[in-house]
Structures are given as C-alpha cells and as structure tokens.
Amino acid sequence: MQKISFANFNIEYNDKDVNYIDDLIQELKSEYQSIMDFFNLTSINHPISIKLWEE
Numbered sequence: 001m002q003k004i005s006f007a008n009f010n011i012e013y014n015d016k017d018v019n020y021i022d023d024l025i026q027e028l029k030s031e032y033q034s035i036m037d038f039f040n041l042t043s044i045n046h047p048i049s050i051k052l053w054e055e
Contacts, residue, residue: 005047008032013052 003012004021009028013021028035028050036042 007047008044009048009050011050011052014054016054017052 001012001014003010004025006029011021011025
C-alpha cells in the first residue's frame with residue numbers, strides 16, 4: 001500500500017492504481033470546492049482519508 005498526502009486529503013492506493021492515480025489526484029484538486037459544497041461543508045479540521053481497495 002502506498003500513501004500520498006495533501007493539505008485536504010490523504011490517499012492510500014496500491015500498485016494497480018498507479019496508472020490512474022495522477023488523474024484522480026488532479027480531479028480531486030480541481031473539484032475540491034465542489035465536493036465541499038455538495039456536502040455543505042465550509043471547512044474540515046483534518047485531511048479526508050481516501051482508501052482505494054483492490055478486489
């Protein structure tokens with residue numbers, strides 16, 4: 001399991017996710033405010049954890 005951290009979120013992923021992890025990160029960064037608005041959040045106290053699971 002690999003982990004990458006940003007100010008607003010932490011992502012845990014594995015080797016199978018490497019092909020698209022950069023696209024996912026870019027999308028989360030660009031849509032961060034829209035996501036916050038969707039959940040009616042003005043701020044968060046700690047980074048959101050995102051775990052990508054392999055089946």
